[in-house]
Amino acid sequence: MSNWIAQDKIRDRFSRAMSEMYRQEVPQYGTLLALVDTVNRETLAASPELHAALRESDELARLDVERHGAIRVGTPQELAMLRRLFAVMGMYPVGYYDLSEAGVPVHSTAFRPVDDGALKRNPFRVFTSLLRLELIDDPELRQRAAEILAARDIFTPAARELIATAERQGGLDEAQAERFVAEALETFRWHREATVDLATYRALSDEHRLIADVVCFRGPHINHLTPRTLDIDEVQRRMPEAGIDPKAIIEGPPRRDCPILLRQTSFKALEEAIRFAGDEQGHHSARFGEIEQRGVALTRKGRALYDRLLTASREGGPAADNASHQAKLSAVFGDFPDDPDTLRREGLAFFHYRAVSNASVNTGPGGEGDVEALIARGSLVATPMTYEDFLPVSAAGIFQSNLGDGVRDDYASHSNQAQFEEALGARVTDEIALYEQRQQASLEQALAELAGTG
Numbered sequence: 311m312s313n314w315i316a317q318d319k320i321r322d323r324f325s326r327a328m329s330e331m332y333r334q335e336v337p338q339y340g341t342l343l344a345l346v347d348t349v350n351r352e353t354l355a356a357s358p359e360l361h362a363a364l365r366e367s368d369e370l371a372r373l374d375v376e377r378h379g380a381i382r383v384g385t386p387q388e389l390a391m392l393r394r395l396f397a398v399m400g401m402y403p404v405g406y407y408d409l410s411e412a413g414v415p416v417h418s419t420a421f422r423p424v425d426d427g428a429l430k431r432n433p434f435r436v437f438t439s440l441l442r443l444e445l446i447d448d449p450e451l452r453q454r455a456a457e458i459l460a461a462r463d464i465f466t467p468a469a470r471e472l473i474a475t476a477e478r479q480g481g482l483d484e485a486q487a488e489r490f491v492a493e494a495l496e497t498f499r500w501h502r503e504a505t506v507d508l509a510t511y512r513a514l515s516d517e518h519r520l521i522a523d524v525v526c527f528r529g530p531h532i533n534h535l536t537p538r539t540l541d542i543d544e545v546q547r548r549m550p551e552a553g554i555d556p557k558a559i560i561e562g563p564p565r566r567d568c569p570i571l572l573r574q575t576s577f578k579a580l581e582e583a584i585r586f587a588g589d590e591q592g593h594h595s596a597r598f599g600e601i602e603q604r605g606v607a608l609t610r611k612g613r614a615l616y617d618r619l620l621t622a623s624r625e626g627g628p629a630a631d632n633a634s635h636q637a638k639l640s641a642v643f644g645d646f647p648d649d650p651d652t653l654r655r656e657g658l659a660f661f662h663y664r665a666v667s668n669a670s671v672n673t674g675p676g677g678e679g680d681v682e683a684l685i686a687r688g689s690l691v692a693t694p695m696t697y698e699d700f701l702p703v704s705a706a707g708i709f710q711s712n713l714g715d716g717v718r719d720d721y722a723s724h725s726n727q728a729q730f731e732e733a734l735g736a737r738v739t740d741e742i743a744l745y746e747q748r749q750q751a752s753l754e755q756a757l758a759e760l761a762g763t764g
């Protein structure tokens with residue numbers, strides 16, 4: 311028995327500490343958490359089926375702590391070190407998101423837990439973007455930004471040391487884990503002082519506000535922390551009475567009986583007072599609030615259908631308001647099956663399989679037909695697998711609505727996963743392959759149990 315603290319426990323402590331820090335930094339976040347909590351309770355009380363389903367999939371317990379955050383870093387070295395930091399907490403890079411397609415000069419991954427047990431415990435995810443300085447045209451500005459970034463260290467010396475210790479030992483003991491959480495948190499803290507003068511900030515901001523956000527500060531401040539709601543339409547509706555002013559449109563798919571992927575809405579970044587070098591006063595807005603509702607993960611086939619319908623829903627330009635946007639979406643998404651059985655049989659979504667009795671059943675060679683028969687007989691139960699990732703299109707929407715910048719076509723078509731992975735120092739896991747594996751493993755386990763060998 312080793313005396314190392316479980317990675318799941320370190321991640322759980324870290325995400326709670328992050329949430330507490332952000333609550334103090336951004337009071338509206340606390341208001342939002344209270345609103346989400348109220349609506350979640352009401353939704354569960356009104357729907358015993360949903361309550362039972364969440365309990366059965368072990369998601370009820372994680373709901374209260376479930377968050378995602380987002381950060382942006384400036385150099386390959388920073389990204390590579392973050393990968394090591396997150397690994398201490400059992401968070402690994404999943405998915406590649408090319409934001410240049412949306413006119414934002416970054417590409418990204420999500421650090422998150424990957425296996426069933428870890429996801430149940432606390433699915434904390436951090437959307438992490440790397441600035442692509444090579445997309446800045448002006449060579450002088452590019453050089454200046456690179457120099458500023460080279461001069462900073464976003465990690466405390468103790469955080470660096472504890473990461474190395476965890477790697478060397480294969481874990482952290484109680485005291486080390488406690489210090490690790492405190493030291494790692496420092497990287498994500500907000501700083502009211504910029505590292506550059508106002509003129510430099512403005513030059514970078516004129517190129518793209520996100521570049522200024524990454525380059526001009528001591529570290530990659532957490533820019534939002536998003537709780538999971540069970541009814542995003544209701545939270546959106548109540549935001550104004552809680553003093554929160556949401557953006558007009560809920561992003562992602564429409565409201566459905568069987569929710570797919572995720573739906574998100576956010577409220578505006580805070581305008582914050584900044585002290586620039588040379589004691590000049592100015593402002594910067596980086597931080598915002600967001601909520602999301604999660605649904606079932608889609609297969610490649612399901613994702614392709616989602617993409618096609620979303621594109622179709624955009625024909626004729628943007629809708630006047632959220633109500634007409636949602637109505638239009640719902641009409642177009644009529645072509646997306648909306649019950650779990652059809653989603654499963656048509657291979658559009660991922661499911662967890664579970665054996666319901668230990669009575670020995672002849673599962674035969676385990677072909678598709680057998681699975682259907684077992685489900686029909688009630689020996690095998692399939693429950694929707696929650697989507698744990700982000701929407702590329704939605705992410706771009708969030709970036710844009712919160713930075714208030716126009717789209718820059720000249721950043722487009724520079725997808726470069728290989729370059730991102732080189733900076734990261736590791737490959738990113740394909741998210742769809744991961745859902746596939748988890749589905750397959752649960753099926754094999756369930757069939758083995760039914761056959762009496764599990």
Ligand code: OOG
Pocket residue numbers: 379380381382437439533574600700701704705706708709
């Ligand atoms: C990240 C935006 C992506 C989401 O929920 O899609 C994201 C950022 O603004 O840095 O968090």
Ligand code: NI
Pocket residue numbers: 378379380437534536600708
């Ligand atoms: Ni977000």
